[in-house]
Amino acid sequence: MSTLTSAAFADDPFEIGNWADFALYLSLIHQATGMSLSDLEAAESGTDGHELDRGAVSDALIGRRPIRKALLEGLLRAWSLPDGQRSQVREVWRRLDVRAGAGPAGAGRCRDASPHALGIHASIRAGDSKDDLPAYVSRHFDDDLREMIAKGADEGCFVLLVGDSSTGKTRSLYEAILNVVPDWWLLHPADTRDVIRAYREPTERTVVWLDELQNFLGADPPLNRAILDGLTRTGMIVVGTMWSEHYNARSPLRRPDGFDKYAADRELLKRACRIPVDAEFTAGERAAAAALAEQDERLRVALATGGAAGLPRALVGASALLESWVHAPSPFVRAVISAAADARRLGVGSPLPEILLREAMEGYLSPVDRATPPEQWLDRALPYLTDELGGGVTVLAPHARKAGSLDGYVIADFLAQHIAGVHRTACPPASLWDALLTHVTNPDDLRRLSVSAQVRMRYRYAEAALLRLPERNDLAALDLADLLVRQDRLHDARMALFPRLAENPTQDLRDRYEKLLNLTRRADAIRPRIPVQPTAATALDELLADWGDADMLRECADAGDRTAAEALVDLLAERGQLDGLRQRADRGDDYAGEQLADLLALHGRIDELKARAERGDAAAIRRYGGMTAGGTPGRDAAARQIEELRARVDAGDESAARTLTTLLFDLGVADALLDEVNAGTPGAVDRYLALLTAREETSPETLHLLRAFGINADGTPAAGTP
Structure with a gap:
C-alpha cells in the first residue's frame, strides 16, 4: 500500500484514501500544533470527554486503530484549529467512514x-x-x-x-x-x-x-x-x-x-x-442431539449410524465416504480418490482440475486397467464421484471462483484424512508428482509440495516445484541452493541465491552466499585429487552434504579445540560414519572410542568390537562385556514402542519423530526407516542415510547418489543428472 506524502496532504487532503493515510495526516497536524500527548490529556480535563487518553491517541495517530468520531472531535477541540481546517478534516473523515461503513472489500x-x-x-x-x-x-x-x-x-x-x-x-x-x-x-x-x-x-x-x-x-x-x-x-x-x-x-x-x-x-x-x-x-451432547432428532431426521439417522466415528462425522456421511473408497465400484474411482487424497497429503489444497486428475491416475491403476484408453479413465469415475452418495454427500465437490467456470474438485476432508493414515508410508506414484508439478500454479501449494518432496527424499520433485514458483522468497531460494549444492551444481546454486541477494540482501543471505563462495573454492581444490586419492571423492561428498561444517570442525579439532572435537564426534556418530570415528578413536580420542563402540554394538559388528576389546580399547571392553553379560532388549517391547511413537508422530509430535527415527537407527531396520522417509517423518532422511553409511555393504557410489539425488517415487535410487 502506498502512503501519501505530507506535501500531497497539504495540496489536497481529499486525496487521502484510507485510514493509514488519514492517521498520518492527523499526525502531521498534531506535530504542527506543537502539543504533546500530555497536553492533549490536559486540554480535555475539566470537560466530560474521556477520549484523549494518551495510549488511545498514540495508537490512532500511528494507524493502529480506526479513528472514531468522538476521538476526532476531542482532537479538533484540543488542537484549536481554524474553522475551515476543522471542516476539511471532518469531511475527509466522513468520506472514509462512509467507505468503512461498507465493511472490508468483498465482505x-x-x-x-x-x-x-x-x-x-x-x-x-x-x-x-x-x-x-x-x-x-x-x-x-x-x-x-x-x-x-x-x-x-x-x-x-x-x-x-x-x-x-x-x-x-x-x-x-x-x-x-x-x-x-x-x-x-x-x-x-x-x-x-x-x-x-x-x-x-x-x-x-x-x-x-x-x-x-x-x-x-x-x-x-x-x-x-x-x-x-x-x-x-x-x-x-x-x-x-x-x-x-x-x-x-x-x-x-x-x-x-x-x-x-x-x-x-x-x-x-x-x-x-x-x-x-x-x-x-x-x-450430555448426545442427549441433546437425541432430543433434537425428534424434529430433525438427519440427526436421527446420524445417531443411528454414527458408531465409533462420532455424530459430526456421521452427519457428513463418513461411512458412505469411506465405503466409496474401500469398496470402490471401479478401479478408476479408487484411483481418482487416492490421487486426490495423496495430493492433499503432499500439501496441495487448491481445487484439482480434471486434466490433473486424469494424468495422475496412471500410477494408481494396474497394467490391465491401463489398457483402457486414458481418455476414458476419468469419464468412468467422475459421475460417481460427483454424484450424491447415501445421505446426499459427495466424494468430490466442484469449485469455481467465477460463475460458469470450473476450477477443479476438492475431496471430502474426512476421506482425505482417513486415506492419509492408510497411505502413511506409501509415497505417491510418479504420475501424481508429475501431474501436480505440471498443473499446480498456486505458489503456496508449490512451496508445500517442495517441502513434502524434500522430507521424502524426492529431490527431483522438490527442485521442480521450487523452479515453478513465480517468485522465490529467501527460504525457497536457500532450499533450492541446498538441493543444487548436494549435486555439485555450485554455479547453479549461486545463480539461485544471487537474485534474492540483489533484491533483499539480508544477513542470512549474505552469510550463505559467502559460505557458498568458500565452498566452491574448497571443492575446486578437492576435485583434481579424486582420480589419484581414494578418499577425495568421499571428502567432496561430505563437503557438499553439509556445506563444509564437518570439515571446519575437523580443522578446529586437529588444532586442539576440545569442544570442536566433541562436536565432530557427535556429528560423525549421528551420520553413522564409522571410518571417521575409527580414525579419531585410534588417535586416542576416548569420546570417539565410546561412540564407535556403541555403534558397533548396535549394528551387530560384534567381531570388530571384540577385536578392539582384545587390543585393550577401554570403551570396547566395557561395551563388549555388557553385551555378553546382559543380553539384548526384547523386540516385542521395541515393536510396541515403535507403534506408540508412530501414533504420536501422526498426531504432529515432532519430538516423537526424532525419538522414533533414532530408535529405528539403533535397531538397524533400514526398511522401517525408509517407511518413515516415505511418510515424510522429520529427521527420517538423515537417520536412513546414517544407517546405510554405517553398513559395510553400502557402496560409496550408492551413498553418493542417495545424498545428491535422493530416490525416485517408487523408492529406487535416483540417477545423477548429466
Whole structure:
C-alpha cells in the first residue's frame, strides 16, 4: 500500500484514501500544533470527554486503530484549529467512514454468510429435510466460546478451535458468530494478502474468518504475530480452525539441534484462545442431539449410524465416504480418490482440475486397467464421484471462483484424512508428482509440495516445484541452493541465491552466499585429487552434504579445540560414519572410542568390537562385556514402542519423530526407516542415510547418489543428472 506524502496532504487532503493515510495526516497536524500527548490529556480535563487518553491517541495517530468520531472531535477541540481546517478534516473523515461503513472489500454481514462457503461440510439428507444445515447440537464449550467472542467485540480477540477433520469445529464457530455478532462484517480472506490488507486498512465491527489456519501460516507472505496483533488491537475478532496434527506440530518442544522451523508460528499461536474439539460427543451432547432428532431426521439417522466415528462425522456421511473408497465400484474411482487424497497429503489444497486428475491416475491403476484408453479413465469415475452418495454427500465437490467456470474438485476432508493414515508410508506414484508439478500454479501449494518432496527424499520433485514458483522468497531460494549444492551444481546454486541477494540482501543471505563462495573454492581444490586419492571423492561428498561444517570442525579439532572435537564426534556418530570415528578413536580420542563402540554394538559388528576389546580399547571392553553379560532388549517391547511413537508422530509430535527415527537407527531396520522417509517423518532422511553409511555393504557410489539425488517415487535410487 502506498502512503501519501505530507506535501500531497497539504495540496489536497481529499486525496487521502484510507485510514493509514488519514492517521498520518492527523499526525502531521498534531506535530504542527506543537502539543504533546500530555497536553492533549490536559486540554480535555475539566470537560466530560474521556477520549484523549494518551495510549488511545498514540495508537490512532500511528494507524493502529480506526479513528472514531468522538476521538476526532476531542482532537479538533484540543488542537484549536481554524474553522475551515476543522471542516476539511471532518469531511475527509466522513468520506472514509462512509467507505468503512461498507465493511472490508468483498465482505458481507455475518448473518448473510453462506455456511458452506465458510467451510461447513455438506450434511447428509434424510426424509424431507430442506434446510442447508441440520439442527445445531450445543457443545459443552459453546458458553466459553461465545463469551470469548463477546469479550472480543469490545477489545478484539483471536479464538482458535482445534480438532481433527469433521468434528464440528467450523459449525460451532459459525453458530457462535451468528449468535453474538450477527450484524458485524465478515471477511473471509482468500490468502494472507487479504489479511494484510485488512491489517493495513482496518474496519470496525469486523470478523476475520481463518478456516484451516495452517494454510495461512505456511503461505508467502506468512501470517505472523505482528499482523494478528494489529488486527485484534483495532478491535477485530479473528477466528479460525486448525487440524490437531498441524497444531501439535507447532506445539512447544526442545530441539537438540537448536533449529525450530515453527518458532514464528508458535509465537502467533500463543495469542490464541484455544478450544479443543473432540470427535466424540459427551453424554450430555448426545442427549441433546437425541432430543433434537425428534424434529430433525438427519440427526436421527446420524445417531443411528454414527458408531465409533462420532455424530459430526456421521452427519457428513463418513461411512458412505469411506465405503466409496474401500469398496470402490471401479478401479478408476479408487484411483481418482487416492490421487486426490495423496495430493492433499503432499500439501496441495487448491481445487484439482480434471486434466490433473486424469494424468495422475496412471500410477494408481494396474497394467490391465491401463489398457483402457486414458481418455476414458476419468469419464468412468467422475459421475460417481460427483454424484450424491447415501445421505446426499459427495466424494468430490466442484469449485469455481467465477460463475460458469470450473476450477477443479476438492475431496471430502474426512476421506482425505482417513486415506492419509492408510497411505502413511506409501509415497505417491510418479504420475501424481508429475501431474501436480505440471498443473499446480498456486505458489503456496508449490512451496508445500517442495517441502513434502524434500522430507521424502524426492529431490527431483522438490527442485521442480521450487523452479515453478513465480517468485522465490529467501527460504525457497536457500532450499533450492541446498538441493543444487548436494549435486555439485555450485554455479547453479549461486545463480539461485544471487537474485534474492540483489533484491533483499539480508544477513542470512549474505552469510550463505559467502559460505557458498568458500565452498566452491574448497571443492575446486578437492576435485583434481579424486582420480589419484581414494578418499577425495568421499571428502567432496561430505563437503557438499553439509556445506563444509564437518570439515571446519575437523580443522578446529586437529588444532586442539576440545569442544570442536566433541562436536565432530557427535556429528560423525549421528551420520553413522564409522571410518571417521575409527580414525579419531585410534588417535586416542576416548569420546570417539565410546561412540564407535556403541555403534558397533548396535549394528551387530560384534567381531570388530571384540577385536578392539582384545587390543585393550577401554570403551570396547566395557561395551563388549555388557553385551555378553546382559543380553539384548526384547523386540516385542521395541515393536510396541515403535507403534506408540508412530501414533504420536501422526498426531504432529515432532519430538516423537526424532525419538522414533533414532530408535529405528539403533535397531538397524533400514526398511522401517525408509517407511518413515516415505511418510515424510522429520529427521527420517538423515537417520536412513546414517544407517546405510554405517553398513559395510553400502557402496560409496550408492551413498553418493542417495545424498545428491535422493530416490525416485517408487523408492529406487535416483540417477545423477548429466
